[in-house]
Amino acid sequence: MEHILRIQKSVEFDETISHYEMHAHQPLASSSFGNNDEISITVQHQDLCLLPSKSHLHIHGRLTKENGTTPVERTRLVNNAISHLFEDIRYELNGMEIDRAKNVGLTSLMKNYISQSPNQWSLMENAGIVNAKHELVLTRSKTDVNVVLQRPITVANPEEKYKITLQKIEWLIPYIKISDKRKTARKTPTTNASTFDHCNMRDVKLFSNSQSYPYGNLNLDINHNQCSTLYNMYVNFQDSFYGKKMEPLLSRSEFLEKAPLIVVDCSKQNEYLKSGPVDIRIEFEPASPFPPHTSAYCLILHDRIVQYNPISGGIKS
Numbered sequence: 001m002e003h004i005l006r007i008q009k010s011v012e013f014d015e016t017i018s019h020y021e022m023h024a025h026q027p028l029a030s031s032s033f034g035n036n037d038e039i040s041i042t043v044q045h046q047d048l049c050l051l052p053s054k055s056h057l058h059i060h061g062r063l064t065k066e067n068g069t070t071p072v073e074r075t076r077l078v079n080n081a082i083s084h085l086f087e088d089i090r091y092e093l094n095g096m097e098i099d100r101a102k103n104v105g106l107t108s109l110m111k112n113y114i115s116q117s118p119n120q121w122s123l124m125e126n127a128g129i130v131n132a133k134h135e136l137v138l139t140r141s142k143t144d145v146n147v148v149l150q151r152p153i154t155v156a157n158p159e160e161k162y163k164i165t166l167q168k169i170e171w172l173i174p175y176i177k178i179s180d181k182r183k184t185a186r187k188t189p190t191t192n193a194s195t196f197d198h199c200n201m202r203d204v205k206l207f208s209n210s211q212s213y214p215y216g217n218l219n220l221d222i223n224h225n226q227c228s229t230l231y232n233m234y235v236n237f238q239d240s241f242y243g244k245k246m247e248p249l250l251s252r253s254e255f256l257e258k259a260p261l262i263v264v265d266c267s268k269q270n271e272y273l274k275s276g277p278v279d280i281r282i283e284f285e286p287a288s289p290f291p292p293h294t295s296a297y298c299l300i301l302h303d304r305i306v307q308y309n310p311i312s313g314g315i316k317s
Contacts, residue, residue: 024058024170033061033166035140041171043134050134051174052091059085060168063148066161074151074160079194083108084146085164088139095135096315098306103297105146109194110299113259114237117247136171146193198222198260199294203285206264208278213266221287222256231255233263240265241301 027039043050059082065072078084084105091099101107141147144164153159202220206213218229234255235248250259282298307316 019175021175022172023175024172026168026170033140033169035144036142037140039138039140039169041136041138041169043171043173048175052134055171055173058168058170058172059166061164061166064163064165066163068163068165072160072162074157075148075162076150077147078149078192080105080109081147081194084193085141085144085166086138087141088137090137092135092137093306093308094315096317098315098317099304105193106297107299109259110261110297111301113249113261114234114263115242116249117238118249134173138169149192195257196259196261197294198256199290200287201260201262201284202287204262204264205283206266207281207283208266211266213264222260223287227256227260230260230262233265234261237263237265240267 025041025043027041031037031039033039062068063072063075063077064070086104087102089101089104090097144162147164148162150160151157200223203218214233220227220230222230231252234250235246238244238248239246248255255261280300282296284296304317308314
């Protein structure tokens with residue numbers, strides 16, 4: 001509150017950016033957007049100053065019956081459906097891979113569930129990049145079964161054949177002009193692929209070399225509402241990883257219903273473990289056998305430092 005008493009402090013104006021506008025970049029005209037296709041969007045102009053942290057994708061398409069024209073009747077898109085359309089997305093700078101996400105639909109869901117707060121859309125910002133070639137490469141999924149959700153199949157309601165057609169993909173990137181005075185300074189469409197199942201888990205252990213996380217047993221019994229430890233691990237992640245106030249995106253009931261993720265904090269380690277290869281093993285102990293066709297997904301969040309020299313264009317990771 002003491003800042004309100006600084007009445008003699010001069011007014012400061014931020015004039016470092018003199019111009020800001022969004023430009024759309026599209027794939028080559030010969031690109032196709034079908035299953036298994038690789039879609040590359042490249043920004044060739046290396047003399048531009050770009051802000052990729054504020055960029056976003058515009059994807060236009062249609063969900064129709066198999067003939068490509070008739071609207072569907074019993075099929076709808078799931079939550080985060082657009083991300084499920086892509087198996088892999090990677091961002092490259094001057095030909096070097098800077099970031100990559102596989103199984104985009106699930107990894108984006110898992111990260112956002114534990115990282116985002118109800119009133120916060122973005123947590124991390126990057127600096128603008130100049131004198132570099134930017135490329136975003138998207139790989140379409142082999143199948144679109146995870147994108148849609150259909151009514152339960154019965155004799156009266158047989159499986160509805162559907163078709164997803166992507167018509168246009170754009171990468172919108174902010175172009176900024178620096179002020180002159182600053183220039184030197186899942187498998188079936190009837191299950192929702194965007195929800196997770198706790199599978200009546202009793203205990204989970206992550207082994208990093210010889211160290212186990214968490215140290216004690218979880219002793220979960222989710223069917224009898226004994227899961228406070230699991231929810232606390234989820235809530236505490238934002239403070240532990242981002243060092244910010246804990247504002248979980250999901251309430252306790254929503255967490256159990258939509259995304260009962262097991263969040264293991266293994267950031268506190270001896271330094272000698274971080275300097276070499278790390279063997280990671282995860283052990284599950286369910287209270288009852290896993291249902292058939294159950295898949296387990298693991299998302300590892302870690303820091304990656306990339307050094308970029310705008311004069312030479314060199315990149316070191």
